Amino acid sequence: MPELPEVERATALLRDAIVGATLIQAEVLHPSLKRRLPRGALQSLSSTRVERVERRGKHQLVHLGDGRVLHVHFRMNGDWIFDTDDDPLPRFARAVFHFSNGRRVVLEDSRALSTIDVHPSGSDLSLDLGPEPYDSALTPSTFLAGLRRRRTPIKVALLDQRIIAGLGNIYASEALWRAKLSPKLIASSLTLPQARRLLVAIRAVIRRATGGRYTQSENARLDVYDREDALCRRCRTPIARFVQAGRSTYYCPYCQGSEKSKTLSRRPRARRSSGRSSQEH
DNA sequence: GGTCGCCTGGTA
DNA sequence: TACCAGGCGACC
Secondary structure, three states: OOOHHHHHHHHHHHHHHHOOOEEEEEEEOOHHHHHHOOHHHHHOOOOEEEEEEEEEOOEEEEEEOOOOEEEEEOOOOOEEEEEOOOOOOOOOEEEEEEEOOOOEEEEEOOOOOOEEEEEOOOOOOOOOOOOOOOOOOOOHHHHHHHHHOOOOEHHHHHHOOOOOOOOOHHHHHHHHHHHOOOOOOEHHHOOHHHHHHHHHHHHHHHHHHOOOOOOOOHHHOOOOOOOOOOEOOOOOOEOEEEEEOOEEEEEOOOOOOOHHHHHOOOOOOOOOOOOOOOOOO
């Protein structure tokens, strides 16, 4: 459940469940996590109190009373299950945390790609992340400045967490569709109006998904992702799929522009009308 | 820059 | 049985 809105939700639930509680015992069940977390490190977590829980991009940081930080990343499939010791373990339980308040927090992850690390007290957690989508310091011009340095297609640049933290493969396609920009556009060739449009679209896509998982819930309906050959909701052109940097990209070949003139880092042609003008933060 | 590996499950 | 998958770091 990996994009920002889902991680935000998971972090909030985690915060509610464990802040102020003491970690009684931590165990990891999957070999890849055991490789990552030596037994001593795990045992040393016992009896530590949870001071606060923080999200940065798609990372979750659990700050412990002794200054150490439990650092969790869900990658593709991770999620928290909140239950108690009386419950049977979920099928794909990969790590289990028992707390003094009776809560049990289980990392469930069918693909077992999630990571957990323990950072020593005082270590600097430079996660190398760009601004959050709603960061007020992120403006069309700072966004554009970030893009200017990148010669990759814009879709690939959007997945780079150093430009904006939290966007993933689904919302990158969704935001580009909403902004009517070709995923093949070279990032450094965007104009300021295009960057503005894209930023508005990113925020709209994130906000629409907030609180809901995008595989469900009406407000999180997807417009292009996983809709190959289905008709574009704007212009009824079949949605196309292709691969960029090893990941599927979905887009409307018609209303997301003719790639040719724009991808060869030439000046884009006159803009289409941007259609939408909802408030942004 | 692009590709691969990490892991395993769901689906065609 | 083969392919695909919401991420990301290591590698060329």
